[in-house]
Amino acid sequence: MLELSPRYQIQRDARLAALDTSAARAYKAMDVDPTPGAGAARPVIAYLYQPGNVLPLEQLRAFDRFQAPGMVKIADYGVAARDGEGGRDFALIVQPMGEMVAPSLVQQFDAMSDETIATRVVRPILPALKEIESRRTAHRAIRPTNLFYADASRTNVILGPPATSPPGQDQPAYLEPLESAMTDPLARAGHVFYDDLFALGVTLLMLATGRNPLRDMKPEAMTAKRLEVGSFEAMVGGLRLTTTMTELVRGLLVDSRRERWGLAEVAQWAVDGRRPNPPRVTQPKVAGRPIKIGSDEASSARSLAFHISRHWDHAGKLLTSEEFQTWIRRSLAEEAVVDRVTKVTRGSSETTVRERSDRLVLNSLLALDPAGPMRYRDLSFQLEGLPNLVGNVLAEGESERDRAADLSTLIANGLWSGWAIMQGTLGNEAARVRSMLERQRTVVTTRDPGAGIERCLYELSPAMPCLSPLVIESCVVDLNDLMIALDRLPKESFVEDFLTDRHILAFLASRSSKITDQVLRQAVGRRSALQRLVQQIKMLALVQSTAKILVPNLTTNLANLLKATADQEIRGSELKELVLKDLEAAAPLGKIDALLKTLEESGALEADRRGFEAARAEYMEGKKKLSELKDELTKAERRATGLGPQIAGMIGMASGLAAIAMMALMGVGF
């Protein structure tokens, strides 16, 4: 991945906590451009992304060379190494901003007049908004706390930087259009410029009133009210706004994206001073009487869907009740919705089988509110936001185990597909995610190495850094990053099976076509630690063949680990000596495949194992024989005591006979 230019020096001990977002921490930094004539070092601001979030690479690429006035300038972005420690962070460098227009969304601030809003807020940011729209991207972080005075004179306002967190992640629900307001902030769509216009409308409303529109309402209650009476009525009803401001806010807070004012209308209002045509506002159809769900009440199909998704476990009972059927038929005024819901719920009975109940609720939500986000149990997302949601859930580990399981079920059973069909034509990113989801259906529930929800995460998002504890602090997005991160690991990290956690295997499998299922199984499934380590190193060698960078520290550490493991497991001294010699030579070279020169030779380890078994058998046989012989030795004396006289007798007899025969032949005594 792109390395941040060394001219930017991030001061990690100088936090700018007021600028922090949910995904990034802000720090002071200096731009020490070494180019001759560049002048003295200049202060800039660095946003460092925290692990667990999808990096906004695509959005930032869309903002490359963005020079239009009206928005904080993005200076650079890329991966920055931490001084001293081994980690790396993804950094976004922006030019410094003036004072924040509103330091907080919950506290009151100074209201602005229409004139000020038109001349000092809307007009200055209009060029930036036009440029954003022309690039077919979106800012997705327009809110009062992300507006800044351009300079100390506090004359004009500019938009704060985009992409300091995933799209829409830091926007409270009331700053988002209804569909996005009902979506988990971690899982919102990124490229919809009309969402920026809605956020602009709410922001201008807040600047005009000096406070947020919630007043004393809870965010969920505000969303429910918006679903029943429309966003404009819910947020503006009861407030005293000028006619001019009311026109602008009404135009931008239209719930229908098609009817919402565009930049042309905003420019007419702010620049030309003309009054654009008011938008066509379709009021939500309200039921004759409300229906109760838990502690809430719903008076429309959409608000019912919203409440059902918040009371999922009780929804099955409601949907199969006579009360609900009656309400649908007699009180709900939307025929098309009634037809759809009746088809889904007719004949259904309450069930304790969770899967069946979930499907009923899911299909009912689609029938009641097809424009809403995809909702399943505690999950709600838009397709483009799904990778970030999966990443955040997995990064939380055990505490989000249930949601991770729900995500797996959702993907494996294709529960999202009906909803995706209802969305009609999808944008590029949404279409890409949909296509990836189809391919992950069988992979997501497999526990094989490199598969599972982890694989799904990295396949869904090429910009998701690896969450393996081994490299989570190193912002590893591609294979090059992985090689660099592994090369920087301290030697203490290199222990048995260090390369086999689910995240790193899934990351490798998704980023490299050479890392096949077979390679992964061999890296994890072999019986001996040495055989597994050899396969794991082979995997890294495959990665290096793509990344093409030398990694001398990594090869040194791998060589040491191989030496220790080989020393324990290779029995034959000849093979061991050869392997250790090869490792000694290959360690500093930085080429991973050189480490396996002898170990990879066909059958070397197997021959060593067989040889050892045979030697052991011979040794044990010898040990048994030794025991028998030592036993015999102790009995030798006794044996000699028995055998000796017998032999002596025979020798004596033979000698006597021989002596007599000799004397007879010699004629002794004759």
Add this chain to the structure above:
Amino acid sequence: MKPLIWLFGIGVIAVLFRPTAVILGVGLLPTLLTFLFDRTPEKFGVLCIGSLNLAGLYPVLMPLWTRGHTMENAMKALGDPNTGAVILGAAGVGCVIYFATPPIVSMVVRSRITREIGEIEKRQGELVAYWGEALSEDAGFGNATTAPALKHKPVKIPTRGR
């Protein structure tokens, strides 16, 4: 019954072959002594010393039988100091054989066993030198237990505060 037969046999020889009986009676005294002290059931000592004792009596008995089987010749032979030397010398050789043979046999047996033990131990040493001390352990090759330094670290994704 057997001793009676022996006694009868000795009696007949003593009566019919008096000179020979006298020579044998005196000359076989070493054998008789051996018989009395030999504790082995098979009486291998008697066999060993007796055989050589008899061989020692041959040069005394042959002249008696070929030159006159008389009491006078028998007494003359017994009175010859050389006769005693030959008889006792032969019996002495028998004694040496009888008492020296068991330790020699023991030494030979022990030597063979010790040599075999040495060969096997040498081979064991060669095997251990090549294959390592694990050869003598009960654990099999490729056992999952590894040295503490290589123990697998538990893997956990750190949770973050939100």
